[in-house]
Amino acid sequence: MPDVAVLADSASNLLAARNQMGFTLGFHIVLACFGVAFPLVMLTAEWYGHRKQDPEALRLARNWSKGVAVLFAVGAVTGTVLSFEFGLLWPRFTDRFGDVFGIGFAIEGIFFFLEAIFIAIYIYGWDRLSPRAHMLSAVPIVISGIGGAFSVISVNAWMNQPQGFDLNSAGEVTNVRPFEAIFNPATGYEFFHMWLAAYMVTGFLIASVYAVGMLKGRRDRYHRLGFLIPFTIAAIATPIQIFVGDTAARAVADDQPAKFAGFECVYESGDNQTEYIGGICTDDEVKGAIGIPGLDSLLVGFSTDTYVKGLDQVPDDEEPPALTLLHLSFDTMVGIGTALFLLAVWFAISWWRRRDIPATPWFLRAAAVSGVGAILALEAGWIVTEVGRQPWIVYGIMRTEDAVTPAQGIWWVFGLTMLLYIALGVTAITVLRALSRRWREGRPEAPGEIPYGPPPGERSGTST
Amino acid sequence: MSSADVCAGILWVGVTLYAIFGGADFGAGVWDFLAGSGERAKRVRAQIDRSIGPVWEANHVWLIFVLVILWTAFSQAFSAIFSTLYIPLALAALGIVLRGSGFAFRHALPGPVERPATRVFGLASVLTPFFMGTVVGAIAAGEVPADGNGDPTGSWIGFLPLSLGVIFVLLTTYTAAVFLVHDSGTAGDLELRDYFQRRALAAAVLAGAAAVVGVIALRADARYVYDGLTSWPGIALVVISGVCGLIALGLLVTGRNYGLRVAAVGAGTAVIWGYFAAAFPYLLPTSLTISDAAAPSATLTAVIIVFGAAVLVVIPSLALLYTLSQRQALESYSASSDATSPRQ
Numbered sequence: 001m002p003d004v005a006v007l008a009d010s011a012s013n014l015l016a017a018r019n020q021m022g023f024t025l026g027f028h029i030v031l032a033c034f035g036v037a038f039p040l041v042m043l044t045a046e047w048y049g050h051r052k053q054d055p056e057a058l059r060l061a062r063n064w065s066k067g068v069a070v071l072f073a074v075g076a077v078t079g080t081v082l083s084f085e086f087g088l089l090w091p092r093f094t095d096r097f098g099d100v101f102g103i104g105f106a107i108e109g110i111f112f113f114l115e116a117i118f119i120a121i122y123i124y125g126w127d128r129l130s131p132r133a134h135m136l137s138a139v140p141i142v143i144s145g146i147g148g149a150f151s152v153i154s155v156n157a158w159m160n161q162p163q164g165f166d167l168n169s170a171g172e173v174t175n176v177r178p179f180e181a182i183f184n185p186a187t188g189y190e191f192f193h194m195w196l197a198a199y200m201v202t203g204f205l206i207a208s209v210y211a212v213g214m215l216k217g218r219r220d221r222y223h224r225l226g227f228l229i230p231f232t233i234a235a236i237a238t239p240i241q242i243f244v245g246d247t248a249a250r251a252v253a254d255d256q257p258a259k260f261a262g263f264e265c266v267y268e269s270g271d272n273q274t275e276y277i278g279g280i281c282t283d284d285e286v287k288g289a290i291g292i293p294g295l296d297s298l299l300v301g302f303s304t305d306t307y308v309k310g311l312d313q314v315p316d317d318e319e320p321p322a323l324t325l326l327h328l329s330f331d332t333m334v335g336i337g338t339a340l341f342l343l344a345v346w347f348a349i350s351w352w353r354r355r356d357i358p359a360t361p362w363f364l365r366a367a368a369v370s371g372v373g374a375i376l377a378l379e380a381g382w383i384v385t386e387v388g389r390q391p392w393i394v395y396g397i398m399r400t401e402d403a404v405t406p407a408q409g410i411w412w413v414f415g416l417t418m419l420l421y422i423a424l425g426v427t428a429i430t431v432l433r434a435l436s437r438r439w440r441e442g443r444p445e446a447p448g449e450i451p452y453g454p455p456p457g458e459r460s461g462t463s464t
Numbered sequence: 465m466s467s468a469d470v471c472a473g474i475l476w477v478g479v480t481l482y483a484i485f486g487g488a489d490f491g492a493g494v495w496d497f498l499a500g501s502g503e504r505a506k507r508v509r510a511q512i513d514r515s516i517g518p519v520w521e522a523n524h525v526w527l528i529f530v531l532v533i534l535w536t537a538f539s540q541a542f543s544a545i546f547s548t549l550y551i552p553l554a555l556a557a558l559g560i561v562l563r564g565s566g567f568a569f570r571h572a573l574p575g576p577v578e579r580p581a582t583r584v585f586g587l588a589s590v591l592t593p594f595f596m597g598t599v600v601g602a603i604a605a606g607e608v609p610a611d612g613n614g615d616p617t618g619s620w621i622g623f624l625p626l627s628l629g630v631i632f633v634l635l636t637t638y639t640a641a642v643f644l645v646h647d648s649g650t651a652g653d654l655e656l657r658d659y660f661q662r663r664a665l666a667a668a669v670l671a672g673a674a675a676v677v678g679v680i681a682l683r684a685d686a687r688y689v690y691d692g693l694t695s696w697p698g699i700a701l702v703v704i705s706g707v708c709g710l711i712a713l714g715l716l717v718t719g720r721n722y723g724l725r726v727a728a729v730g731a732g733t734a735v736i737w738g739y740f741a742a743a744f745p746y747l748l749p750t751s752l753t754i755s756d757a758a759a760p761s762a763t764l765t766a767v768i769i770v771f772g773a774a775v776l777v778v779i780p781s782l783a784l785l786y787t788l789s790q791r792q793a794l795e796s797y798s799a800s801s802d803a804t805s806p807r808q
Contacts, residue, residue, distance in 0.1 A: 077560055078561070080557065080560050080561075081560075084553060088546055088553060098759070099537070099539050102539070102759075102767075103763065105532045106533065109770075109774070112525050113777075113782075114781055116521040117785045120517075121788060128788075176760045178766040406547075406613065407550050427577060
């Protein structure tokens, strides 16, 4: 007879490990977005500055490159923590499947290298490289951000749509086909969805900083460009994202019906499914939601006759947990995404007709919260993907509870990690705010005030 | 040579580069911490910033490389190591987080953040090499069973792991001091060069003394590795390492810089590969061999291809970075220019 205390322990371990992984990944994902998208924003400003002979754009590019550096450094360490967690939290997952999904990470390693190398060259090369060479040094950063995102997302996609290996009768992995594992059915839509999300999060968040400045009356060219460059990039990404997200949801309805039924709260399989907005999802019904009859079927198959699988076809022990959380997260993501789309349209109309930002302060107010909104949508979407995949770590093949470490004390580690990361986040925001205040005041940095660069005053002895 | 052996070799290339270049960055953090305060300490820290600022993140990527190759090509070994040595590994990760963020933040804000960030940077720089040393010691001592879940405390709290932890800290400070001797010499700051020269010597003497203890510990706790290091081909690499170490010591004593870095790096590389030769054919002596831990051949082939691509793409880029930073072509913000007058 199994020991009850041991069983309770392992359930608690699973929850602790999932919390730990979820928290550290949820923290890192924001920094990862900046790693992917901030270099493009910075390079756009530099390119514009050189092209239009605009010193303010160049000043922005130079200032932003310091933000890129600080965020990349923090992202590099929080990313390292995640690599450790593959072994510290999920040793049995890595043991069994590391040889299948690992290649994606190996490829990511190359991109990470290039990113680290060329960020260093770019940051340290401001006054030492010609404008052309300097801008060229940013191109590998932009490309490796995209390539790195693709590699990492391909692993997450593989966890949702595992393929590229066989299992023998003992459940051991044989006949590994790494190429198939990387290009699994979910890689395409997951990658494009995440890539565009990175541009949206980064673009809206940077723009919202300058929107706040403009609301406070700082309407100079520096703030205007600081708003326009990232906002335009985000505004271009948003409508494409609506299309990609819609495609992704339809694909999930096919590929992972349990996840789809979970976040749409579809209980009974059948056609003419109601689309529920908001509400609480109990074990067998939705309460307090706004229901639009037939819309769910229409969205899945362009016809209200479309058959949608419900939770009734999913064995009880394979249903995703926390249905309400899933459902509301999905609604949050879609709702904020739609709001951001409307904001982008508003901006586009105004720009098309008057070549200017909408005159009403309400536009800037909306833009000022768009960054926080984009982050919320990002986290909500990530909850949908990850919690929606549960109870599986490898969809349909390995359960998360079978992957977790038996090691003790994860709750303690989780608590300490929370404290550490909160301190890290607060310091990063404090530092960026202090830098931005200094840039705004337009005064040059005093020696020792540059985020991890050589202090300028110390260089007198280093003739070149 | 099987493709599993090739992958183990690739893994070890990553280990070597991380131990030497990543290690030197940690060692520099220790010197930063020990610099104290005052005018000279400022110059010491400025030199450390100049030396490691442009390269530390690229050097850090070697660790990711090692982890990824380990879990892809040798999943079972990765899982065994992490499910046994999770305490020192978690502490090493803590050191990585604190060191990296401390370094990134230290100059951002004068006053409130700079001072604590510098402290954190320095202290955390000891954590990672120490606990990595205990991990290597526990593996060498055969404390990691092939199926994992070994003793979470007894495996690494022992004579060999703890002494290797200390040795790792001393060796990283030694390597860092040697690099800083070179860099401050190139920068023309002779006083600073002498400063680091004295410290490199002190670290060399301490590391040498600790190495003697390490050999005794190896003999007591890791007989398989010890025997490998004292017989062909391990012994050859140990001798090469010793000769390089003595050359480096001689150069330090006589105050010559030429060839110093090569000798020091050679000493480190030879001993790291000496371990590899001594432990061969084991990945976890003596519980798991390279071939038993190896992934299916398609995965190994993919790892080798990815490594080939990395050599083609990353090595030239790294060479460009090192060249530019050594030529000091890469320095931000010349004293005359400020943020408002970007160069056209």
